Amino acid sequence: MASIFDMTELNNGVRMPVFGLGTSGNKDQTVCNETIKAAVDAGYRLIDTAQMYENEEQVGKAIHQLELSDKNLFITSKLDNTNHGYEAASKAIDDSLEKLGLEYIDLYLIHWPVVKGREGSWQEDNIETWRALEDAYDAGKVKAIGVSNFMVKHLENLISNCRIKPMVNQIRLHPGVLQEEIVVFCEKENITVEAWSPLSPLKQMSEDEKVKAMMEKYRKTIAQLLLRFSLQHNFIPLTKSSKAERVVENADVFDFEISKEDMDYLNRLKFDDLEAPDVDEER
Numbered sequence: 001m002a003s004i005f006d007m008t009e010l011n012n013g014v015r016m017p018v019f020g021l022g023t024s025g026n027k028d029q030t031v032c033n034e035t036i037k038a039a040v041d042a043g044y045r046l047i048d049t050a051q052m053y054e055n056e057e058q059v060g061k062a063i064h065q066l067e068l069s070d071k072n073l074f075i076t077s078k079l080d081n082t083n084h085g086y087e088a089a090s091k092a093i094d095d096s097l098e099k100l101g102l103e104y105i106d107l108y109l110i111h112w113p114v115v116k117g118r119e120g121s122w123q124e125d126n127i128e129t130w131r132a133l134e135d136a137y138d139a140g141k142v143k144a145i146g147v148s149n150f151m152v153k154h155l156e157n158l159i160s161n162c163r164i165k166p167m168v169n170q171i172r173l174h175p176g177v178l179q180e181e182i183v184v185f186c187e188k189e190n191i192t193v194e195a196w197s198p199l200s201p202l203k204q205m206s207e208d209e210k211v212k213a214m215m216e217k218y219r220k221t222i223a224q225l226l227l228r229f230s231l232q233h234n235f236i237p238l239t240k241s242s243k244a245e246r247v248v249e250n251a252d253v254f255d256f257e258i259s260k261e262d263m264d265y266l267n268r269l270k271f272d273d274l275e276a277p278d279v280d281e282e283r
């Protein structure tokens with residue numbers, strides 16, 4: 001991976017940055033302003049928010065301070081679990097556009113496949129909700145549409161019942177949680193994979209002697225090793241910090257390559273306290 005400015009092409013031809021800034025937990029306007037400015041200065045172009053994070057307005061304000069047209073930002077938001085269903089989802093997309101202060105959103109995702117009150121009918125629910133995303137796509141309100149936390153059965157159901165195939169699936173991925181079945185499925189279906197919480201094993205890995213040796217060998221922090229690991233898997237990592245200096249540190253991952261032997265070691269790591277979420281649990 002040569003540069004933070006590299007782009008990948010989605011299955012509809014839209015180009016998406018290969019490295020992203022997460023914003024979950026950053027609601028404070030000053031924190032949003034400082035971290036988003038630091039990110040864009042460091043080369044991040046993809047910014048990930050969600051209705052659930054209750055910060056679309058703050059993220060919108062922060063990006064509008066940056067002379068958006070010059071910076072070519074790629075903004076993602078996600079449908080809140082309470083907004084499933086055609087009517088509610090259509091309205092929710094308009095709400096996101098308004099809160100973000102944008103004419104269009106680059107990527108809009110269904111956040112979770114199984115939600116409260118609709119757990120017994122997730123198949124129909126996802127098909128109906130997806131129709132709202134398809135119509136918003138046709139109307140130019142969103143430039144790409146996708147899903148998050150969808151496993152193979154959820155995607156199979158959607159793909160066999162939709163007009164427009166999802167372009168992206170955003171799932172939890174890091175050493176210890178590699179979710180191979182869904183990753184291979186997405187590769188086969190040409191659905192781009194984003195990795196959420198890529199830094200989850202920071203603490204666990206800090207106690208690992210081999211990882212400590214890698215830090216010396218590559219002269220990188222564990223956070224940087226984890227983000228590089230994600231890039232070498234061809235995932236788009238989304239990483240968040242409330243501190244501008246960490247946002248900058250996390251972007252400094254395009255000048256080294258983790259060897260195959262070290263990747264194999266990181267791929268084999270397992271942690272008792274880190275696992276993939278149970279996506280069938282209602283939310």
Ligand SMILES: NC(=O)C1=CN([C@@H]2O[C@H](COP(=O)(O)OP(=O)(O)OC[C@H]3O[C@@H](n4cnc5c(N)ncnc54)[C@H](OP(=O)(O)O)[C@@H]3O)[C@@H](O)[C@H]2O)C=CC1
Pocket residue numbers: 021022023024025048049111148149170171195196197198199200202221223238239240241242243246247249250
């Ligand atoms: N689709 C989904 O269901 C989900 C999507 N997401 C998305 O993915 C994004 C990333 O996931 P998230 O778990 O937030 O982020 P990360 O995996 O990047 O981890 C963030 C945590 O690590 C800390 N951190 C960040 N950088 C460093 C560093 N260099 N050194 C040490 N600690 C560091 C942060 O603390 P501090 O802020 O104090 O620096 C924070 O506690 C989210 O923000 C969100 O946009 C996340 C979860 C679920």
Ligand SMILES: O=C1CO[C@H](CO)[C@@H](O)[C@@H]1O
Pocket residue numbers: 024050052
């Ligand atoms: O996007 C998200 C941010 O973090 C939350 C708590 O871990 C998740 O549940 C959610 O999906």
